[in-house]
Amino acid sequence: MRAELTRLRDSIDNIDAAVVHMLAERFKCTQQVGVLKAEHQLPPADPAREARQIARLRELAESAKLDPAFAEKLLNFIIAEVIRHHETIADGTR
Numbered sequence: 001m002r003a004e005l006t007r008l009r010d011s012i013d014n015i016d017a018a019v020v021h022m023l024a025e026r027f028k029c030t031q032q033v034g035v036l037k038a039e040h041q042l043p044p045a046d047p048a049r050e051a052r053q054i055a056r057l058r059e060l061a062e063s064a065k066l067d068p069a070f071a072e073k074l075l076n077f078i079i080a081e082v083i084r085h086h087e088t089i090a091d092g093t094r
């Protein structure tokens with residue numbers, strides 16, 4: 001039982017590391033989008049784009065057997081942080 005638990009926890013640790021690295025890459029991209037938006041006086045949030053992303057992610061979640069409501073909550077949580085960053089970038093360029 002111990003060996004099995006250790007094996008599973010090792011995999012969980014690897015997956016958590018991958019999630020952190022992927023999120024870091026995503027935030028690098030969204031920071032650049034924030035700079036572009038600030039330069040062109042575009043609003044920090046784009047609700048139409050968000051609606052498309054959420055619909056897409058819910059479909060992906062369903063086919064991956066992940067709860068779509070959880071996937072939506074997670075994406076909304078991440079997007080809220082991105083919008084906060086974009087507001088900070090815009091404030092700095094005004």
Ligand SMILES: C=C(O[C@@H]1C=C(C(=O)O)C=C[C@H]1O)C(=O)O
Nearest residue numbers: 030033044045046049050079082
């Ligand atoms: C990154 C953008 O800015 C915001 C953040 C988004 C995201 O984190 O995916 C999506 C839409 C916008 O509300 C964007 O407009 O593409």
